Amino acid sequence: MVLDLTMSMAVLALLGALATIAGCLEDLESDVGSQSNPNSQVQLAPQMGFLHRIFNKAISGEPISNGMSAVIGGTVTTVLLSQKFYPLTAIVIGAFIGAIILGIFATTSYAGRVASQTRFKQPLYMDIMRYTTPTIIGHNFIMNFCLVAIAYIQFEVLGYPFTIPFLALIWGISVGAIGSSVGDVHYGGEREFQNREFGCGLNTALSGRIVRKAESGLRNSIDNVWFCAKFGGPATGIALGLTVFFSSWPTTLFGYTWTAIGIGVLIVAVLTIMNRLIELNVRHAYGPYKEEKNEKEAKA
């Protein structure tokens, strides 16, 4: 161990806080552009005759795009640090360049996907492009900043063997994996189909029939962030925060021993039990879809 216990715990808490912010912002950024899995609905909608004004940011799965912006941020930061920049400046500039490049990729995927849907008459809205892209860049910048800062602290302060770009990449991939598993469900399962009864489940036949009207006017991607920021984003943040915090907490307290591993397993067991409690709670609260169990899904 490099630091004494109090200091390590402080650093760990800081990492957890940064990770929570990064996770939250990552999910919101993917909701701005409608990335990852819910994107399939945005992609499908014009084919079903549902033309829309929602950004189609099909850069790739979230882990890949966030890994990319984070690794670019990490690389640029490393370059600047080698030029004796002040660390905070280096991280900010690095994160900004990573975010700008993600923004460039976002514009090409929106334009490319829409141009590949010519036969469904989906128009390419330049105003959507113009004000959604900066929003994407802004969200991604904050995420990048947090991730590169985590990587910097782990490399410089805690002495992890991997370099800043490596750690930034791994955290970028993880935050993307978590964001697409957690927050996207809120966007894809609820926000895109908000006109259906809450908790009715989403019949596969509804695919592509997304909501296109907002509280006022036509819905765009910024409206989606507003909604997801209430639950999907924070939940993602909690997941990444827990990951970063609890993956190092046992070894920080108990050293590199089997005891620490045991504590880790205990944490996982507690999470499993909490998941079971949620399962019981919802089964009890919502009850089965009894009356529907014998019907076929015929309704179109």
Added chain:
Amino acid sequence: MVAIDPTLLTNIFLIGLSGTLVCLAVHFIPVGGAPAAMAQATGIGTGTVELAAGSGLVGLITASYMYAYEPLADIPLVMAAGAMGSMVMLASTMFAGSLIYAYGVAVPFASAQVKKDPITGDRQDLYISKGTQGQGIPTICFVSGVVGAALGGAGGGLIYFVLMDLYKPLLSMTSAFAVAGVFTMGVMYVNSVIPSYGVGGTIEGVHDPKFRRVVGKDVITSFFVSILCGLLAVLIAGGMSV
């Protein structure tokens, strides 16, 4: 060139084994792909590759830290450290995902592949909403996912350990960390994509009939490919010792 001796063969075999562990892990992790993100299928709403790699890489971070700061760490401890990191990552993810399914989308958790949850014994089929393949993360999927993450993290830790032992005498410490880390990542990605093709992007976990159908051929494929990677890794070490 490298002479054939038992240590090298063991190393090749261990790398092959670790690749296979990563491949096996993918089958355990309940992934529903795009339908799960719409609460139309059981499991985590993302892609198999990324989730396996994401959790495996968190395991790699914990395993590498363990390796770097505990000189006495043996293979099981490094593997366990990797497994712990991966498990924590996947468990937090699934837990937060459950929160969204439960209170954001408001659907009870249900698996479409089994009538009763093998662990809790709860009826599943009644709770599947109309026109879907189940939704959420029931206990069996959660446990299966945790086991899968443990396998993946352990596999990542093992390959990293073997590679570090191979490269440490030949390179400076910084370089050995970087080379072993990058190589581990390469093997991990190859081995998480192969089973993804096998399972066709979605699987519910160990109780899914698909598991038994595809696991055999995926594991064989992965084992051969990883053995090849192991051979290359050992030969790289030979190339370094000029």
Added chain:
Amino acid sequence: MSDIKERSPNELVLFGIIGGLLGIYLTYILPALGMQISGNVGELLNVIAPTFGALGGICAVMWGADAVRRVAKYGLGTGVPSIGQIAMGMGIIAAMFGLAIVQTKILAGPIVALVTASIIGFIIGWFAQNVIKMKIPVMIRCMTEIAASGTIIIIGFSAAVAGNFEFANIVKLVFDNGVMLAVFWVGAVAMLHPFNACLGPDERQKRLLYLAGSTGAITMAIMGIAATMTLGASGVITLVLGIVLWVIFYKKFWDEVYHDAASVVGTGLIPKTEA
């Protein structure tokens, strides 16, 4: 590079391999020439040499993007990105092996890496086709091509940062500082993004190739930034040239978008459809 229409796979294979290897070898040959020619010209050759590695990388990106396009059209069941990941996974293993195994015979390195990557790609493609039974007719060929282009991308961009493709040098200048991860990841995105971004029923090769050029040029610019740390002046050239190429390809891509899209409007309501 400017008059690409519907290119056949074979043309692109040749373009990728020859362009890629030429670029990679020029990073070695130009400094050797620079030694012969004294004075400013020789120094200039030394400085611009690494940039050619990145140019070779762009050729391979365009080839790889087309290979991804051909195989991913069939629907892989797990999304386009996975193929880019496996490409780079195979590519990095093969590149490290190829460059390391040749020891002092440095010139053979990229060729050995290319052959190794093709073999790994072939084996994985064969398994995917015959053991996992994916039933994609172009699987074996495309897997081989993807792995081969992946390894050229890795060596090309690494050479742009390290100055040449000698393994010890690459370890020192690309692995130790973590730039390898940027090569690995941004290279993968450069290769998989074009098809992923152009996915749809009206996808066209020309637009995709321009986009591949643009993503490759972004990668080149990032390598330029990294190379300012390792090589100094050469990095600036790579960076500036990368940005120039990016502007060109990005503009071409947008021209194609304007040409292909149903309509490009400043703003407006949703057009009426039957739904």
